[in-house]
Amino acid sequence: MTEVSSVIDETKPYWVVNKTVEQIIQEYTSLYSTCPLCEHIKVPKNNIGLHLRTVHLRFIIELLVDENLIYCLPCKLKCAPHVLRKKSTGILRGHYHCPFCEKILTRSHSFKGHTAGYLIEAIL
Numbered sequence: 001m002t003e004v005s006s007v008i009d010e011t012k013p014y015w016v017v018n019k020t021v022e023q024i025i026q027e028y029t030s031l032y033s034t035c036p037l038c039e040h041i042k043v044p045k046n047n048i049g050l051h052l053r054t055v056h057l058r059f060i061i062e063l064l065v066d067e068n069l070i071y072c073l074p075c076k077l078k079c080a081p082h083v084l085r086k087k088s089t090g091i092l093r094g095h096y097h098c099p100f101c102e103k104i105l106t107r108s109h110s111f112k113g114h115t116a117g118y119l120i121e122a123i124l
């Protein structure tokens with residue numbers, strides 16, 4: 001059995017290992033004063049929970065790897081050139097970071113397709 005926690009950098013805000021949604025909200029509320037997954041977004045003090053629920057947690061992708069539940073949260077930071085919808089507007093695409101490699105995918109179905117490879121590996 002792979003220790004998923006040794007593979008995944010748990011200091012990153014865009015994935016969480018073996019935590020409930022409630023735990024994520026509690027933790028992020030105590031850790032951050034603005035949303036760690038958005039740029040230039042004003043979040044009312046102590047109200048990151050509401051923002052997380054409406055903007056990020058609704059679009060969470062669950063990965064089950066060796067009995068570890070990994071939640072991947074959509075990130076809205078300027079992490080790569082291709083997350084810019086249009087260079088002129090500077091509007092960013094929500095995207096997902098693969099916890100196992102450097103890949104950043106902007107569509108949830110391509111992210112699921114990409115991570116499916118790891119899940120199959122985990123089962124074998």
Ligand SMILES: [Zn+2]
Nearest residue numbers: 035037038055
């Ligand atoms: Zn946010």
Ligand SMILES: [Zn+2]
Nearest residue numbers: 075076077079
């Ligand atoms: Zn990102």
Ligand SMILES: [Zn+2]
Nearest residue numbers: 098100101103
């Ligand atoms: Zn990957």
